[in-house]
Amino acid sequence: MLDLLTGFVAELRAAGIPVSLTEHLDAAEAMRHVPLEDREGLKYALGASLVKSSTHWRAYDTTFEIYFSLRGPEYQIAENELEEDGEQTDESDAANLAGHGTGKGRGRGGGGGGQEGMSPEELAELLYKALLGANDSMIAAVARHAVARYAGMEPGRPVGGTYYLYRTLRNLDLDRILDRLLDDARVASTSPTAKDPGAGPEADTGGQVTFTALEERLLRDEFQSRIDQLRHEIENEIRRRLVADRGSEALAKSLRKPLPEDVDVMHATRDEMVLLKKALQPLSRKLAVRLARKRRHGRKGPLDFRSTVRHSLSTGGVPLEPKFRYPRPAKPEIVVIADISGSVASFARFTLHLVHAISSQFSKVRSFVFIDGIDEVSRFFENVDDPADAVHRINTEADVIWVDGHSDYGHALTVFWERWGEEITPRTSVLLLGDARNNYHASQAWVVKELQDRARRVYWLNPEPRAYWNSGDSIVGEYGVHCDSVIECRTLRQLEQFVGELA
């Protein structure tokens, strides 16, 4: 068992979750107190010892499933399950399904008949009933059947779980099921036995009911949550089969998910983008607090009398060591100039969000966004308590198209220099943001040189991997020679670190 834990910890570390030796030992101790059969209990016990940040939980959860939840004889897969394209189902599933039939059905599949593969229609019908009745074990059983039938899993095939998930879901057509559930709920609500989650809807003439918008909404939420549950069961089933096929270690590696702060922003999937957005808020808040504290503790201020006297007591009342309060050092001025064209848009948004979230750390922040035209957007951030609102307005309201809406750094920079160049002073730090893919327009790199002459510092943040720089239409090198530094910045972690050092 301890070997298993060691492998598990190694995988967590490989996934980027820091686990110290103490924590590893705590986990081993925890295992002594929770019976192995209690999988849920074990998951939380090990999690409490090993994972000290909620954003790491998703990665932990996946790994735990692979290493622990799917072990044991009941998770073994019968030989024929993998080979016969899932037409055959194992006994327990069939029993499960039979045992939980809702009774409302037409009494299908008595005796041995039900075990021979179900038709797609029958499976769809069962799925529908499972969802309608919120029958947990039936939902799980249907999930297993659906994977067996539709995922098309073959032993040894090196494709990831998402591929199978997609294939299964496509065949189940869950959107249609959701609509049907809602439609039928309207009819069902008129019968006295039905339990509906919303307030009692009023029956109208034809045995149909009209839900109010609120009732409809709550009903939809309810069915959606059952569908999410089904989806979760399907993912589990796919993992179970993959583990059986490839073994935990290999699988954990191929399913490894980056932590939100380490996701490559430019190549994030839609799901990852959702997580990134979630992570941004706490990240910027933490950064703000950290910086506020740093500033306060930066230097010594006037004498703190009370503290001095208190500490003097260990020296017999003689104040040998004076204590001080902390003053506030001068704050820098920031100008952000960001490319917000398609490929780098999210990166620009994150940066603007982060910089403005800590704007109290600067004496002034001005923000400019461009594609081929450039616009000042500082006003959007005035008097809003959440930078996300302002960033949202930038997307819809900023005036950044000049000719064709393809990035033109040269034109944007020239316009910036003409209109706002005067306002750059030796107290200003300039932050240029983008991949410097200039669509083969003129670079006008002289503007950056002028900026550098006038400003305190000029930085260039590039969200592209360094290996791609200066290839194709990227001309970051031409601008870079006039910058104090050019920084590869691909993840929230790197971005946060950079912005933190700026303040």
Place this chain on the structure above:
Amino acid sequence: MTSPTNVTRENDAITTGFPVAGKPRFESIEAVRQGLASVDYLADEGIAGVVYLADRLAKPVLVEGPAGTGKTELAKSVARLTGSRLIRLQCYEGLDESKALYEWNYKKQLLRIQAGADQAWQELEEDIFSEEFLLARPLLEAIRSPDPVVLLIDEVDRVELETEALLLEILSEYQVSIPELGTVRATQIPLVFLTSNNTRELSEALKRRCLYLHIDYPQLDRERAIIETRVPGISEALADQVARIVRSLRTLELKKLPSVSETLDWARTLVVLGVESIDAERASETLNILLKYQSDINRAAKELAGVELTD
């Protein structure tokens, strides 16, 4: 008052070692869950599991999560359940040793020094750094208590990073070193809960010493059960509706999502108003109890009324 036996003079040999846990407080994870339910705290598998483990491993628990999700209440409920005394250290910016651990009563000491001006310093020193001049603050108090204690270090993310260091000794050794006096060791291992609203990253050193528990907004069933236990006189149907509407609102992109305490406030208001079933209109009228920002309230009202939002 401290019994002299658990104080070691500094020059005495200080034996350190992992504190020995006392008799287990809980039989099983399930026993924790049921026990907490009996004092009106509805725990899920994760919460119950971590409390159980904290007792078995004699380790503190760091509880993180959004405000109003039952972190503080958990510590209080565990105290009630185990019949322990709850000692609470409320953290705030600027909290220091003298408020958290102990303070020498320096006014009294100065008086004593003046009064004994002709005495030898050595003798005076022995005297003024004795327990008579010591003011115990929550952490020291928890350690010295002869009775079972639940120590709650609330909102630890509010103190400065450097101040966290003050907690480390107590969290790992269950002892407090007082340079002038010696080491005070716990006679019984307290159950320790630290809570954090996650406004900043806590130090690695602190996290390593603790078990970690993240409490999020509860699932539908648990929230409904919380409402039923905590709101007297509410009907099952109304509790269910409240829980469902809150779940729905939490899927929106709001500035501040409704917490459990706000859910409860809302439910209580509805009961007082004699509402039996919530419709969109009723909901909109009372949303200001559930949500804190006007923009969130407007947004939610439109959503619940089924008005299509542009954008």
